[in-house]
Amino acid sequence: MPIRRRAAFAAPLALLPAAARAQEGFPGRPISVLSGYAPGGVTDITSRGVAERMGRELGVPVVVENRAGAATAVANTAVAQARPDGYTLLMGTSTLAINPGLQPTLTPKEPLRELAPVGMVFRTAFVLHVHPAVPASSTAELIAWCRVNPGKLNFGSSGTGAVNHLAQALFAQAAGIEVTHVPYKGGAPALLDLRAGRIQAMFQAVLEALPSLRDGATRGLGISSAERAALLPDLPPVADALPGFDVVFWQGLFAPAGTPAPVLARLGTALSAATEDRDLRARMAEHGVVITTGDAAALHQTLATETTMWGKLIRDAGIRPD
Structure with missing residues (x-):
């Protein structure tokens, strides 16, 4: 009789779908995190730091794979089309909000529907800095100069x-000014021309701008985020001159749409542990990165808000890819 009872109770477990059984044991093998950027940059360094800390929390290796190309669409697409089991994730960035408006043929065409947010990872601001020959020592003074000299400021990117x-x-739209955009293939050549005075202004990541600011080759006027940057605490936000201005480069963790809720929850818990780790936060702060603790809802809201914001700006300004 006891044997029959055990068999009767075991039968329903055996009949559970394979997907449900897999969820119960998640994670049972290494997890891949795809990044759309080449190794070595701030995005890659942060991805690896977060992945290593998540791995300790999950009890399996979490391995970052760099798949650069097509404005991060190579990595984005691979994850959007992956099996939704939690073993293939994406370190997505602001490009997920930009690509639908700028390059609508790239996939995923609708990141909000094709990817499932896990949580925020980091925000990093840009420094508005200028060549010393520019007669402005604040954001407000730069705006005033541009109004008197429309189109004369060469603004690199x-x-x-x-x-x-x-x-x-x-910035130009909010200030009601006209500047000349000079695009480069990367921040390094743009910075060289800014230091040489061939362009006069640029928004640049804090860590990249620091050496030029410290040796006096450029002058910092403001920080693009609503809050001050830890590495440049004396630099006021651009928002002091343009209320509401808040532009950052962000990164968040995503899974393919359709990933089971229990798996997303497990990943979210591990990500939260990683982003709250004091040692990791301190290490990343040295790179000008503000590790951000934010759940799936916060990441979804960021992506939704910026998709609308950047899409409107791209249309209004007539921005087209090179």
Whole structure:
């Protein structure tokens, strides 16, 4: 009789769908996190730090795979089309909000529907800095100078449609000024020309701008985020001159749409543990990165808000990819 009872209770477990049984044991093998950027940059360094900390929490290796190309669409597409089991994730960035408006043929065409948010990872601001020959020592003075000299300020960026280009376009729109956009293939060549005076202004990631600011080759006027940057605490937000201005490059963790809720919850818990880790936060702060604790809802809201914001700006300013 006891044997029959055990068999009767075991039968329903055996009949559970394979997907349900897999969820119960998640994670049972290494997890891949795809990044749309090449190794070595701030995005990659942060991805690896977060992945390593998540791995300790989950008890399996969490491995970052760099798949650069097509404005991060190579990595984005691979994850959007992956099996929704939690073993293939994406370190998505601001490009997910930009690509639908700038390059609508890239996939995923609707990231809000094709990806499932897990949680926020980081925000990093841009420095508005200028060549010393520019007669402005504050954001307000730069705006005033541009109003008197329309189109004369050559404003560099790391490429058409890059976040620092859109920051410049939003800045000009909000201030009601006309500037000349000069796109480069990356931030390094743009910085060289800024230091040489061949362009006069640029929004640039804090860590990239620091050496030029410290040796006096450029002058910092403001920070693009609503809050001050830890590495440049004396630099006021651009929002002091343009209320509401808040532009950052962000990164968040995503899974394919359709990933089971229990799996997303487990990943979210591990991500939260990683982003709250004091040692990781301190290490990333040295790179000008503000590790951000934010759940799936916060990431979804960020993506939704910026998709609308950048889409409107791209249409209004007539921005087209090179």
